[in-house]
Amino acid sequence: MSTPKRIFVKGNEAICHGALTAGAKCFFGYPITPQNDIPEFMSAAMIEAGGQFVQAESEVAAANMLLGAAGCGIRALTSSSSPGISLKQEAISYMAGSEIPGVIVNVSRGGPGLGDIGPSQGDYFQATKGGGHGDYHLLVLAPGTVQEAYDLTIKAFDLAFKYRNPVMILADAIIGQMKEPLVPWIPQGLDPDEGQDWGLQGAKGRAPRLLKSLFLDDGALAGQNEKLAAKYRAMQVETDQELFLTEDADLIVVAFGSIGRIVKSTIRKLRAQGHKVGLVRPITLFPFPSAVLLDLARQGKRFLTIEHNMGQMVEDVRLAIRTVADSAFHGQLPGNLPTPDDFEQPILKALEG
Amino acid sequence: MNQEIRVTNYPEVLTDRASHYCPGCHHGIAHRLVAEAITELGLVDKTILIGSIGCSVFIYNYLSLDAIESPHGRAPAVATGVKRARPDKIVFSYQGDGDLASIGMAEIMHCANRGENITTIFVNNTVYGMTGGQMAPTTLVGQKTTTCPGGRCRENEGMPIRMTEIIASLGGVAFAERVAVNNIKNIKKAQKAVTKAFECQTKEIGFSFVEVLATCPTNWRMTPIQANKRIETEMIPYFPLGNFKDVLAKEEK
Amino acid sequence: MPSRVEFREDRCKGCLLCTEVCPTGIIQQSNRFNQKGYKVAEVTAEMMTECKGCAFCAMICPDYAINVFKTESAKGGAA
Secondary structure: OOOOOOEEEEHHHHHHHHHHHOOOOEEEEOOOOOOOHHHHHHHHHHHHOOOEEEEOOOHHHHHHHHHHHHHOOOOEEEEEOHHHHHHHHHHHHHHHHHOOOOEEEEEEOOOOOOOOOOOOOOOHHHHHOOOOOOOOOOEEEOOOOHHHHHHHHHHHHHHHHHHOOOEEEEEEHHHHHOEEEEOOOOOOOOOOOOOOOOOOOOOOOOOOOEEOOOOOOOOHHHHHHHHHHHHHHHHHHHOOEEEEOOOOOOEEEEOOHHHHHHHHHHHHHHHHOOOOEEEEEEOEEEOOOHHHHHHHHHOOOEEEEEEOOOOOHHHHHHHHHOOOOOEEEEEOOOOOOOOHHHHHHHHHHHHHO | OOEEEEOOOOOOOEOOOOOOOOOOOOHHHHHHHHHHHHHHOOOHHHEEEEOOOOHHHHHHHOEOOEEEOOOOOOHHHHHHHHHHHOOOOEEEEEEEHHHHHHHOHHHHHHHHHHOOOOEEEEEEOOEEOOOOOEEOOOOOEOOOEOOEOOOEOHHHHOOOOOHHHHHHOOOOEEEEEEEEOOOHHHHHHHHHHHHHHHHHHHOOOOEEEEEEEOOOHHHHOOOHHHHHHHHHHHHHHHOOOEEEEEHHHHHHO | OOEEEEEOOOOOOOOOHHHHHOOOOOOEEEEEEOOOOOEEEEOOHHHHOOOOOOOHHHHHOOOOOEEEEEEEOOOOOEO
């Protein structure tokens, strides 16, 4: 168990510490770069914590193990990286349909296909638009620092159980592999009876419980999908974002995760030169901070979306502000580690309008 | 004074509900064997059912147990997750041959090999039933299906897979037996095998597996009686009945 | 009345597997259809006297549609 003392760890380890301190009892994994630190760490730490670790035969199996374990109403997680996350989509769709609160960590890498093993934000669409088949959403949390990787992992479990919905932590190779100071904290007030009123446990002295996503009766699936949609609407209150120097800004840069953090350094530099630039860094990618962006648009600000892909989140930004403004876009290509300097010219160009 | 007693005593865990299965389908018998085994062993209150995809997807309507649905073939992985989360519970998957021996081959092999303390009831009727009678990994050579209308051909589709033999060869397996439910003698043996499989789980000695040779009269284009006879004349010769592994019996010796 | 079988005609699907395992061969297909349109199995009153109460029919019935009753004498064993 982590103690509140400053430690120096990789983002991948921070996610492990976060999961353990949040009370996760099962981890199911499979090797893939750049998330291997997670199953490696968990193979020992989860057992020490009195939990279960299984190196599954595939990402498909690992995600289905999560479906089973989380279906028992206990805190459980799986982790992988982009190609492996594709394989997990089957079980994630079932978790959404059966309302099972699994936590899925994606330390994403470049794609499509095998792509590369470097950082990328190419999985934004997959993470925020469902990812697997059917009409559903995950809650998606995007850490921008190692500390946030820890904090958001704890939050992921709380949200998963609050909404009985799968939650994805969308990190990338930068967050996963970067070492930074982390101050662990121990969440208070974890409900010992969490999940006990619906989880699988054997139907002793009560009616059996059934976790399913098959609804064949007339109107049954319609009813279930309406229930899910109501849940997704209710999730809007969880929207979270970092606002940095937005008040007097002429230009708002929208960037998430590691890129949001790097852009922040660029903005500091440009501010020192007198350029009025601010940052909105969405922390929840679903729900997306549309209202915040619209509010800024109504104040007459201009927008530039920067991502480590060829343009994905920018669609949500444009959708959010479509009635009053538009967003320019700068896509950082894969295959390199971006620095604050990389974003200076794109921001200056957008400032010029 | 003579008193009439009821000989048939259906376990309470079997719901009193008409099934959706076709006339003569053996699923109902296999369901009852499971119900009787967990009732006899006093496990009903702590048993969790892992459903699968196929005609038996609705098994939760017929067994009054906590249950979860799995994606096609993944029941052993889902079962692994459930058992790891709730090691004190009895966990079993109920799967057909398309589900287990084709799309779910990786999951069943590794679940068995890890020696997960779960039980799998594998119902082999040599065909994909629910989707309309397509070729399965266990379809016999020469057997006509909607996707091998000329009959399964060894050169093109390979030979039918004998799962129990494969499962028995894996290290984590405590019990593996192939049974049939086509006549009273075989039903009695099947009942013993299913009970033993669950007993292995209570003793936490590893994975237990029972393959049930079963009919699919509808997709075999046969009457229930013809289909029942085919178990004896065509299936058993290729899929021999018997125990292929029994760690408990070995220990008793 | 030594032993007897009862068919839940609403559950019977007319598969007739029971007719194959009855050692006395007293089960037959009736001329009646149930609500689902299945021609149900039966044992006529006349044939019922032959029933041994072995319950083989119930053991193979995939639809739990058969109940078997046996009358034991005070000394035990079928009367």
